[in-house]
Amino acid sequence: MRKPRKSTPPSSQRTRGDIPFAIVNYTGFLLMALLCAYPFYYLIINSVSANDASALGDVRLLPQGLHLSNYEQIAGLQGLSSAAIVSVARTVIGTVCTVLASAFLGFMFTQERMWKRSLWYRLTIFTMYFSAGLIPMYITMKTLGLTNSFWVYIIPLIVQPFNIILVKTYVEAMPRSLQEAAEIDGAGTFRTFFRIILPNMTPILATVAIFTAVTQWNSFQDTLLYVTDQSLYSLQYLLYTYTNQASSLAQAAQNAQGNLGSIVSAATSQTPTSIRMTVAVIVVLPIIFIYPLFQRYFVKGIMLGAVKG
Template identity: 45%
Template structure:
């Protein structure tokens, strides 16, 4: 039967033209999406003199990794990396824990005024007081120029709470009830039953949360104007991209003139910008393959609102 089908509908010329155009169109768009990353990469690992002349466009030449090593000399990039990495790890871990726990609690019908508190948490997705009141609130709490400003406000994430809640509701309640009959407390049930069963959804929110944390830039820009040591990588990159092309301003002022001259051979403003961009992109590209599995789960579950 199937064979017959295929025979009956032979591909016409129109089909061929459509298919070719379609493939070509997608190929071009895909290239447009990845070529810039490739371009930045080859410019960071190629011979710096050639890069400066603009002759590295498609193929890397004179490959070296000195640019990446030389980044150590760039002003407080190390602290920015530590701040960004630590806030990503701590912030994500706390957010996942809190989302799991709150998601579990709001499925419990016994909670005093449960509906009200659930809505109290969820409604915050749909309104905000605005940037300035938010900023004034943060400064009133003493969180401007303070590391905790990255962590504490992100702990309660309403959207993720919805995701976890929806997921827990799909778990058969008998599991929990039997544990309860055996005398397990709420904490024990959460730790021994809910947490292991929710791992897929927790992985989803963890990965999206981590990417969000890594990428967040506005909070650093607005809340850390004076604490340069607390600014994130994204913020530093923003500053470097917009800074004048004067290389000296990017480098440690303490280094001697000889050292700076030697450095000029290795680094120039162009490669330094590209290299910082690259180290900011690389972690995202590294977790990306793991993320892909969770795309659809994350998106489709989001469509189910509680």
């Protein structure tokens, strides 16, 4: 008597069309990944390649004449270190403040006992689509004494409606029994938030932190509008001015070499292209290094609410 065959689960069965589909699928994703990564790779290889070749557009796939003198000369520019400190400080402090504010407001907007909850929520969302404009915003900042102040980088960006929506949706998806159990044990609103809700919000808080950190790090317009004190210039604004003045900076770098100018080769002599490439790499690299640390939380948080079970 023949033994019955063991049934293979449908998920492990493969058809003839699965292998070609997988090949085409992975090939397509690989090409998309290369297309997304190439601009960053292009910036990096041009910033470390011979400046004369970079200026002529000859560096496309592989670096030519490797050197790091571009970074050494950019690092020696006046005010760069203080601007870097300002940018790091605003990114860290601004991210912490925005994450905490978004977490608390998102939690409070889910509490039915909050006074006029719907009204405050609608007013918050209203600011997401409508604003008074640039001039009223500047007058407000000036009246509050925030112009030429470090806090002009922090306070206007603390309350972000989109982040609050993300957190609110996440809290609504959490088991209601967690909060009810804390309330039965006598925990108040703040204790429930800090001891029960906040520790269970890691994915969405990581998502908000990435959005906020990228915004804070890349921002330069607030410096342009509200700050004239050079000690408060952010790194992005300083590099923005360097990029706009790339030609004059390249000439100044060559003149600063003095008598060595005739000895220095064209490969390491600053050009407008080398300055722009080097500045772009300095701007982008910190975010590229930080993002992988939060990626697993980011994917989980941003997909929140896509599937309802």
